[in-house]
Amino acid sequence: MDAIQIYGGNCLEGQIRIQGSKNAVLPILAATLLINGVCEIENVPMISDVYHMLRLMESLCCTIERDGHTLRVDASGVSGCDMPSDSVVVMRSSIMLLGALLARTGNVSMRYPGGCVIGRRPIDLHLQGLRRMGVVINEREDGFDAETAGLNGAVHRLPFVSVGATENLVLAAVLAKGDTVIENAAKEPEILALCEFLQKAGAKIQGAGTGRLIVRGVERLHAVSYRVPADRIVAGTYLAACLCSGGEIFLKEAPCSQMKAAMMAASDMGARIRESEEGMLITCKGRRKMPSVLKTETYPGFPTDLQSAFLAAMTVAEGDGVLEETIFENRFRIVPQLCKMGARICCFENRVCVTGIGRLTGAVLEAEELRGGAALVVAGSAAEGRSIIYNRHFIERGYEDICQDLRDVGVRCRKTDFSEKDR
Ligand code: UD1
Numbered sequence: 365m366d367a368i369q370i371y372g373g374n375c376l377e378g379q380i381r382i383q384g385s386k387n388a389v390l391p392i393l394a395a396t397l398l399i400n401g402v403c404e405i406e407n408v409p410m411i412s413d414v415y416h417m418l419r420l421m422e423s424l425c426c427t428i429e430r431d432g433h434t435l436r437v438d439a440s441g442v443s444g445c446d447m448p449s450d451s452v453v454v455m456r457s458s459i460m461l462l463g464a465l466l467a468r469t470g471n472v473s474m475r476y477p478g479g480c481v482i483g484r485r486p487i488d489l490h491l492q493g494l495r496r497m498g499v500v501i502n503e504r505e506d507g508f509d510a511e512t513a514g515l516n517g518a519v520h521r522l523p524f525v526s527v528g529a530t531e532n533l534v535l536a537a538v539l540a541k542g543d544t545v546i547e548n549a550a551k552e553p554e555i556l557a558l559c560e561f562l563q564k565a566g567a568k569i570q571g572a573g574t575g576r577l578i579v580r581g582v583e584r585l586h587a588v589s590y591r592v593p594a595d596r597i598v599a600g601t602y603l604a605a606c607l608c609s610g611g612e613i614f615l616k617e618a619p620c621s622q623m624k625a626a627m628m629a630a631s632d633m634g635a636r637i638r639e640s641e642e643g644m645l646i647t648c649k650g651r652r653k654m655p656s657v658l659k660t661e662t663y664p665g666f667p668t669d670l671q672s673a674f675l676a677a678m679t680v681a682e683g684d685g686v687l688e689e690t691i692f693e694n695r696f697r698i699v700p701q702l703c704k705m706g707a708r709i710c711c712f713e714n715r716v717c718v719t720g721i722g723r724l725t726g727a728v729l730e731a732e733e734l735r736g737g738a739a740l741v742v743a744g745s746a747a748e749g750r751s752i753i754y755n756r757h758f759i760e761r762g763y764e765d766i767c768q769d770l771r772d773v774g775v776r777c778r779k780t781d782f783s784e785k786d787r
Contacts, residue, residue: 366756368767370744370777372726375611378773382599382617382643383409383764384433384592388557391531392590393417394460395558396437397426397468398539399565401587405435408592413761416455420447424465442468449475449507455761459487459528463536466499466512475507489529493520497536497544517542517581525550525662530577531558537579538567546577552663553622557593564588594619597669598763599644600626601738604673605770606646607633608680608746613773618644625666629658629674633681654678654685654720661690672698672739679707680746681720688715698736701729705747726751731758741766745775752782 384407393414396403408414410433418428418435424447427438442465452458452475459477466472477487491501494510496518501510517540520533530550535558537544549555551573559572565588568580599618606613607630620627620639627637627644632655636647655678660668668691678685679702689695696716699709705724710717726749731737737759744751753759756779759766767777 365754365782367780367782368741368744368753368756368759368777369780370726370741370751370753370775371749372609372745372751372775373723373748374609374774376606376609376613376745376773376775377611379614379616380602380769380772382594382615382619385409385554385557385595385597386411386413386762387527387552387595387597388554389414389592390417390457391460391535391554391558392561392592393421393437394464395535395562395565397421397424397439397442397461397464398535399585399587400440402436402438403565403587404589405437406433406589406591408433408435409595409764411760411762411764412757413455413457417457420452420458420461423447424461447474452477456528459490460531460535462490462510463494463532463534466494466510467515467536467539470513471509471511473507473509487528489522489526490532493518493529493533494536496520497540515540517544517579519545520547522546522548524548527552527555530555534558534562534569534577534579537581538562538569538585539583540579540581542581544579544581546579547575549575549577550662551575553593553596553619561588561590564590596622597667597735599623600667600670601673601742601763602769602773603627603630603635603644603646604670604677604739605742605745606648607635607652607674607677608742610648611773612645612647614643614645616643620644625661625664626670626674629655629666633677652677652681654681654683654718657686657688659688659690668692668695669735671695672736673742675709675716675718676702676739676743676746678718679705679709679720679743680722680724683720685718685720686715687718690714695736697732698739701740702743704729705743705751723748725749728752729754731755734758734761738763738766741770741777745770745777754782
């Protein structure tokens with residue numbers, strides 16, 4: 365069974381270079397389907413979600429060349445609409461291909477997408493929005509067939525903020541006939557990255573990064589080169605690791621301007637943070653303080669994807685604190701795992717109350733999803749003694765090499781595989 369083994373308990377010291385952003389690159393890869401010609405995408409994180417996306421795109425007749433962290437994607441030959449269901453089922457972002465593929469081919473059949481077990485994660489907003497743009501969608505038990513004779517611009521008022529629905533509707537709108545308005549659009553930096561990529565390719569988009577997007581449909585897009593921005597969630601995970609273990613680390617290329625809420629939470633807990641063009645220097649000396657209340661929100665608020673890593677850091681802070689999740693309903697799955705390490709946490713619906721303890725103790729743990737799994741690695745790095753975290757593959761969905769990154773700051777950890785009988 366794939367796992368990570370850590371001998372933790374020491375302060376962190378050193379430097380980590382932050383990889384390209386998973387949540388930015390996935391919709392950008394989907395956007396290349398709208399372009400005839402070879403797009404060059406640099407700083408692509410080599411993570412399993414990207415491999416799944418590339419496999420899906422190849423099955424649609426895209427030609428993809430890889431040179432290190434650079435991809436050359438040629439979607440000129442895109443024709444098919446049959447996506448391998450195993451990739452669709454493991455990765456929620458496969459839904460991102462829907463808007464672009466409808467613009468390109470006019471019909472798509474797919475299974476409902478999968479992803480993390482952090483909540484129900486329906487796709488109703490995506491489908492409602494596309495119906496409004498002239499797509500006929502027939503839902504089946506395990507998937508749907510979608511067909512359009514041509515996408516038309518429309519006015520969408522999202523009832524709540526959805527990152528994925530905003531991205532899908534932008535992808536459907538750039539080549540649609542007429543104007544599309546998206547009210548209550550998500551403002552996450554990954555939407556801005558997608559819009560920048562599309563604008564570079566000739567799309568007409570106003571209001572990128574705000575709650576109101578206006579897309580004026582154009583006839584065609586042209587090939588471009590684009591560098592994927594650094595991953596604010598990976599950087600935030602290592603910020604939480606420094607909070608949890610103590611020490612001083614430099615996060616090279618950390619996108620500080622996109623991380624204000626996480627930096628503020630870390631400062632409240634006693635971290636000293638210095639930001640610069642090159643990255644983020646974090647110093648954590650002495651025992652961390654408990655934030656009184658930390659709550660997840662849509663951007664620019666504190667990101668739900670960092671909730672678990674900060675929960676790990678809170679378990680060793682001084683005092684009592686509350687962490688509240690407002691985006692996903694099932695995102696406290698790591699609580700029993702952290703309790704195995706000695707953490708004192710009580711759950712109340714979408715809130716947890718934490719009483720800080722001096723130190724965590726290493727334990728045998730099981731990752732159940734991506735961000736929770738990374739948080740267990742954060743906890744294991746700080747815990748006294750040996751921790752084993754099973755199901756490394758969940759973490760590899762979003763972290764290129766979490767063990768190497770942590771070794772760069774002095775953590776004794778490595779990938780390992782155990783047979784069932786070793787457990
Ligand atoms: C994206 C991110 C994910 C992050 C999340 C919230 C990617 C690849 N993933 O996920 O890492 O945690 O944003 O910042 O970028 N919802 C519906 N119906 C829909 C769509 C969403 O009810 O059609 C609900 C979801 O269940 C959730 C909330 O809306 O409760 C927000 O989800 P959304 O912003 O869409 O998240 P994702 O795009 O899936």
